[in-house]
Structure formats: C-alpha cells, structure tokens
Amino acid sequence: MSEAAAPEISDRIWTVPNILSFLRLVLVPVFLVLIITGEDLWALIVLVFSSLTDYLDGVIARRFQQITRLGQLLDPAADRLFIFATFIGLAFRDVVPWWLVAVIVGRDAVLLVLGIVLANFGYGPLPVHHLGKVATFCLFYALPILMIGQAFPAIAWFTAPIGWAFALWGAFLYWWAGVIYIVETRRVIAIPRLLGGSRSDTLDS
Known part of the structure; x- marks a missing residue:
C-alpha cells in the first residue's frame, strides 16, 4: 500500500x-x-x-x-x-461584549503556554485538532456576517442572530479544542520521549 x-x-x-x-x-x-x-x-x-x-x-x-x-x-x-x-x-x-473578546484571546493565551511547556520537554507544537479548524471556520463566518449588519443596518435584524450564532458556537468549540490540547499536552509530557522523535505539525487553529 x-x-x-x-x-x-x-x-x-x-x-x-x-x-x-x-x-x-x-x-x-x-x-x-x-x-x-x-x-x-x-x-x-x-x-x-x-x-x-x-x-x-x-x-x-x-x-x-x-x-x-x-x-x-x-x-x-x-x-x-x-x-x-x-x-x-x-x-x-x-x-459585542468584552467578555467574548476575553474568551477568544484567553484560549490562544492558553495555547501559547502549552507551546512553551511542550518546548521545555523537547516537543514541537501539537497536531491540529479538527475541532480547532471547525471553531476557526465558525468565527470566520461570524465576522463578515456581523460586519454586514453594521454596514447595512436595514438587514441587521436578519444578520445579527446568524452572526451571533456562529460567534458563540465558534467560541464554545474554540475552548473545547483548547481543553483537548491541554489533555493531550499532559499525556505527551508524561510519556518518556523517544530518542530522535519530534512532532513537527503546526498548531494553527
């Protein structure tokens, strides 16, 4: 094969x-x-x-x-x-409320800390999890939809609920993926690293 x-x-x-x-x-x-x-x-x-x-x-x-x-x-x-x-x-x-900003920024701050921990144990960044990709996808859809409502207030009644749905769902999945990364980091650093082993996948979502 x-x-x-x-x-x-x-x-x-x-x-x-x-x-x-x-x-x-x-x-x-x-x-x-x-x-x-x-x-x-x-x-x-x-x-x-x-x-x-x-x-x-x-x-x-x-x-x-x-x-x-x-x-x-x-x-x-x-x-x-x-x-x-x-x-x-x-x-x-x-x-949008500032707590939503804190939720989004806070999750990436956690990933930064995880990256430092992994580096200290001789590992590269964790592989991307599909939930992280879905979360980023939701947030990317939320942003232009929310912006359309601001640019064209006459249709905000229609775009705002959709934009908020994508934003909240994306924030939830963002942190769900973050928890998975935390668990995976704990698992990885608990396993003796094989000589010559490395993890080169990038954590970009």
Whole structure:
C-alpha cells in the first residue's frame, strides 16, 4: 500500500503565498482603525479581500509547491490577528461584549503556554485538532456576517442572530479544542520521549 508523498516544505521567503500573507498582516491595523472609526463598509471590503487572499495563498501554495516554513507561521498569525481585530473593534463600539473578546484571546493565551511547556520537554507544537479548524471556520463566518449588519443596518435584524450564532458556537468549540490540547499536552509530557522523535505539525487553529 503506497503512501502519498508529503508536500515539500521550503525555507523560501519571497513566494506569492507569503506576500499575500504579509499583505493581510499589514491590513490588520487598517481594518481595526476602520472598525473603530465606524467606516463599516470599508472595513467589510477589507475583510472580504483578506478572506479571498487567505483562500488564494493556500491554493497557490499547494498547486505550485510553494509551501514554506514561514508561510506556515504567517498564515495562521494573520487569521488570528484578523479575528482579534474584529472582536476588539466591535467590542470597542459595544457591538459585542468584552467578555467574548476575553474568551477568544484567553484560549490562544492558553495555547501559547502549552507551546512553551511542550518546548521545555523537547516537543514541537501539537497536531491540529479538527475541532480547532471547525471553531476557526465558525468565527470566520461570524465576522463578515456581523460586519454586514453594521454596514447595512436595514438587514441587521436578519444578520445579527446568524452572526451571533456562529460567534458563540465558534467560541464554545474554540475552548473545547483548547481543553483537548491541554489533555493531550499532559499525556505527551508524561510519556518518556523517544530518542530522535519530534512532532513537527503546526498548531494553527
């Protein structure tokens, strides 16, 4: 039974996917300012543009063998920063409560601590759990839906409940995945590490 060849991961920096990820990172503070100042339509346009480039950089990286170590860091970083910027900007305007921001940021702070613990025991980051991917998916859907309601108040009665449903469900799954990562970290550090063993999968959701 033959195994599929793993994609080659390079150390290149200037690839099209990486440039798109850099662009998304640059747009994060622009996006935050637009939300805080009430420029909701422009903020929505920036968010949609960021979502499209997020999709494109993944497609290009896989199709043209441009998967890089830097890209594996930049892509999830840009995703998280856009999530944080949206929730912080909407909380600043009292559209969403600050406790929701604390829930989202707190979970990633826990993952940061887990990463440090694993590194101290000689392990890399844990493999991505599917619940983490589903949670991020829900939050990514919640953000543009909530922003549509702000940009077009006439339809907020329809978009707000849907956006809130995705946001709350995403936050719940975000922490559920976080608990799984905590349990897995405890299990891993309790097992004597095999010489030469490593865990190279990235924890990006």
